[in-house]
Amino acid sequence: MYQYNKQDQTLIEERVNEFRGQTQRFLSGELGPDQFRALRLMNGLYVQTHAPMLRVAVPYGLLSSKQLRKLASVARDYDRGYCHFTTRQNVQYNWPELSRVPDLLAELATVQMHAIQTSGNCLRNTTSDPLAGICKDEIEDPRPYCEIIRQWTTLHPEFAFLPRKFKIAVSGATHDRAAVQFHDIGVYLVKNEAGEIGFRILAGGGLGRTPIIGQTVRPFLEKQHLLSYLEAILRVYNLFGRRDNKYKARIKILVKETGLEKFTAMVEKEWLRIKEDMILSNERIEEIKAQFLPPAYDPSAADDNALTAQLADNTDFAKWFKYNTVEHKIAGYRGVYVSLKAPDSPPGDMTDKQLEAVADLADQFSFGEIRSTHRQNLVLADVKQADLFTVWQQLNAIKLATPNIGTVTDMICCPGLDFCSLANAGSIGVAKELNEALDDLDYIHDIGDIKINMSGCMNGCAHQSVGHIGILGVDKHGEEWYQITLGGSSENEAAIGERLGPSVPKDQITSTITTILDVYIKQRLEDEAFLETVKRVGLEPFKERVYANH
Amino acid sequence: MLAWNHSKKEFMQIIKDRQLVENTWTFVADDNPLPENGDITVTLARWLTDKEQLLKRSSQTGVRLIPSDQIEPLTNDLSKIGVIELNFPIFGDGRLFSQARLLRSRDGYQGEIRAVGDYLPDQVFYLARVGVNAFEFSDPNHIQEALAAMNNFSVRYQASTN
Numbered sequence: 154m155y156q157y158n159k160q161d162q163t164l165i166e167e168r169v170n171e172f173r174g175q176t177q178r179f180l181s182g183e184l185g186p187d188q189f190r191a192l193r194l195m196n197g198l199y200v201q202t203h204a205p206m207l208r209v210a211v212p213y214g215l216l217s218s219k220q221l222r223k224l225a226s227v228a229r230d231y232d233r234g235y236c237h238f239t240t241r242q243n244v245q246y247n248w249p250e251l252s253r254v255p256d257l258l259a260e261l262a263t264v265q266m267h268a269i270q271t272s273g274n275c276l277r278n279t280t281s282d283p284l285a286g287i288c289k290d291e292i293e294d295p296r297p298y299c300e301i302i303r304q305w306t307t308l309h310p311e312f313a314f315l316p317r318k319f320k321i322a323v324s325g326a327t328h329d330r331a332a333v334q335f336h337d338i339g340v341y342l343v344k345n346e347a348g349e350i351g352f353r354i355l356a357g358g359g360l361g362r363t364p365i366i367g368q369t370v371r372p373f374l375e376k377q378h379l380l381s382y383l384e385a386i387l388r389v390y391n392l393f394g395r396r397d398n399k400y401k402a403r404i405k406i407l408v409k410e411t412g413l414e415k416f417t418a419m420v421e422k423e424w425l426r427i428k429e430d431m432i433l434s435n436e437r438i439e440e441i442k443a444q445f446l447p448p449a450y451d452p453s454a455a456d457d458n459a460l461t462a463q464l465a466d467n468t469d470f471a472k473w474f475k476y477n478t479v480e481h482k483i484a485g486y487r488g489v490y491v492s493l494k495a496p497d498s499p500p501g502d503m504t505d506k507q508l509e510a511v512a513d514l515a516d517q518f519s520f521g522e523i524r525s526t527h528r529q530n531l532v533l534a535d536v537k538q539a540d541l542f543t544v545w546q547q548l549n550a551i552k553l554a555t556p557n558i559g560t561v562t563d564m565i566c567c568p569g570l571d572f573c574s575l576a577n578a579g580s581i582g583v584a585k586e587l588n589e590a591l592d593d594l595d596y597i598h599d600i601g602d603i604k605i606n607m608s609g610c611m612n613g614c615a616h617q618s619v620g621h622i623g624i625l626g627v628d629k630h631g632e633e634w635y636q637i638t639l640g641g642s643s644e645n646e647a648a649i650g651e652r653l654g655p656s657v658p659k660d661q662i663t664s665t666i667t668t669i670l671d672v673y674i675k676q677r678l679e680d681e682a683f684l685e686t687v688k689r690v691g692l693e694p695f696k697e698r699v700y701a702n703h
Numbered sequence: 704m705l706a707w708n709h710s711k712k713e714f715m716q717i718i719k720d721r722q723l724v725e726n727t728w729t730f731v732a733d734d735n736p737l738p739e740n741g742d743i744t745v746t747l748a749r750w751l752t753d754k755e756q757l758l759k760r761s762s763q764t765g766v767r768l769i770p771s772d773q774i775e776p777l778t779n780d781l782s783k784i785g786v787i788e789l790n791f792p793i794f795g796d797g798r799l800f801s802q803a804r805l806l807r808s809r810d811g812y813q814g815e816i817r818a819v820g821d822y823l824p825d826q827v828f829y830l831a832r833v834g835v836n837a838f839e840f841s842d843p844n845h846i847q848e849a850l851a852a853m854n855n856f857s858v859r860y861q862a863s864t865n
Binding site for chain 1: 770796802828
């Protein structure tokens with residue numbers, strides 16, 4: 154993975170110093186709350202229900218074991234012994250003290266980590282495919298381009314005060330695992346007719362209150378123009394994006410109100426002007442690519458004979474293997490999902506002990522690297538099949554081997570009322586109740602591939618509008634109610650879920666979800682997945698059952 | 704007292720090219736008459752309508768831009784403009800950053816670009832990088848903070864105006 158050079162390291166240290174000064178000025182009353190708000194947000198610090206929340210950047214979801222251990226010690230020393238992985242592959246701490254945040258950031262800087270631009274109206278962390286570099290369907294590894302974008306976005310002087318937050322995702326595979334179409338800018342690595350690899354650029358996608366699928370502004374962009382094209386889009390957005398209403402300030406509204414054709418023309422005009430001055434040289438690309446070379450795989454990894462017998466002998470292991478590991482482009486290796494969706498713990502949360510144990514596993518079995526995923530799990534990307542049984546046993550011992558990846562209990566969930574000052578609903582509590590109702594693994598496995606996304610308010614941090622089942626917490630006269638959508642997807646065939654009907658009260662949400670699952674099981678044809686069934690039969694059969702008694 | 708009568712402002716210092724200098728410019732609001740003498744700045748609208756009259760004066764004229772201004776009508780006039788002020792109504796309005804960048808890199812403006820209004824010393828590092836070379840603060844305490852903040856970072860990832 155990318156290792157900081159002296160320049161990279163200097164920058165994050167200078168940022169810590171700057172933030173230390175800003176915090177001191179705020180605590181001494183020199184800096185007003187509104188001014189400090191904008192400055193602290195650009196450093197990932199929110200003020201939440203109980204305490205500040207600090208969001209730490211995990212660029213494109215890549216972590217070293219050393220970084221994971223630092224996250225663990227920070228959780229212990231500055232928080233209450235745990236942290237939370239987000240849908241943007243980042244990490245959140247919910248209990249740091251404001252006056253100690255500069256020290257916390259200084260600690261993170263010792264392992265090349267920071268909180269720069271993890272919130273605020275600026276260019277955010279670039280996200281990517283958690284299976285980058287190991288999946289079979291990859292056109293090219295997206296991570297070098299993510300790193301190039303990371304550097305370009307960091308302290309970009311012109312785009313530090315945008316109309317609203319701005320998120321970029323890059324995918325290099327044919328299967329989109331990075332929700333690229335729901336980003337302000339989406340980037341797909343593609344091959345053109347001449348066989349050259351370049352980028353397809355989308356703009357204007359986004360979730361939140363008004364979910365919109367991004368549209369293609371340039372079907373093929375040569376690699377050398379990546380940064381000039383991004384810069385042209387950002388300049389048009391910075392100048393013309395709405396600033397009169399924060400709910401209409403994302404680029405998706407600009408693209409929608411301007412029209413794709415006119416918006417594209419504005420971008421292209423600016424791009425033609427600047428592109429020759431902003432060439433991304435091949436040397437530069439190669440230099441960054443050299444930091445993402447494949448690890449030293451064991452050429453005899455596939456010779457192992459033990460796995461077949463282990464799978465046959467141990468059904469629990471076999472279940473875990475089926476759901477929590479994925480194929481790898483190198484024979485004899487698998488990618489391993491570390492499930493952060495144990496039934497009795499909040500989705501995406503990890504304790505310091507778990508973080509350290511996973512760091513050890515990464516060192517021993519996966520070249521010292523860990524990835525965080527969009528669906529709030531971790532991945533050990535390069536595990537030899539001969540080591541899988543041991544890895545499973547060790548993950549099992551720390552409750553990180555629930556065999557539920559891609560199933561109904563692998564929910565995306567925001568922190569909700571328990572932590573967030575915006576929330577209308579206690580998402581974590583609902584997730585817990587759902588988990589208790591869905592405690593039969595065979596049933597869960599029978600339901601198969603289904604994605605439940607649950608947000609505590611319409612800001613949609615947990616992407617409920619693109620969940621196969623979306624659950625949205627709404628406030629009705631001070632009570633928690635839940636609105637349900639079906640048929641959303643953030644993958645290749647991107648779709649926004651359709652509302653099932655009136656929202657349901659808190660005490661009926663679990664029974665409503667189990668009813669929906671029941672309707673699916675009755676309606677499905679053979680091994681048809683949930684999303685396919687919803688597409689085929691529509692919402693009617695679900696509505697009939699859910700609202701039968703109303 | 705007319706807005707241009709800046710007797711109170713005589714000691715007002717600004718930062719220009721990283722040095723403290725005395726401010727010699729006065730902004731004249733649209734509803735105030737033009738003074739006979741002294742360097743003044745006016746709104747873009749006034750510049751575009753009263754250009755000829757303004758250029759007949761013996762002193763220099765500058766333009767004070769606000770974020771919603773379209774700067775393109777100014778392109779051909781840039782050689783006649785002594786200073787361009789970017790007036791922040793609120794510090795978070797980032798449009799002025801792109802305007803500065805365009806004035807420098809697209810339009811080739813080489814005169815002074817000055818930040819005025821409601822912005823923070825913490826923003827001068829960014830502003831300096833998009834081509835702003837002068838900074839006026841209503842709070843004199845901000846001047847020293849701004850001078851220090853210019854050196855907050857020694858690392859630059861992007862090719863920009865500087």
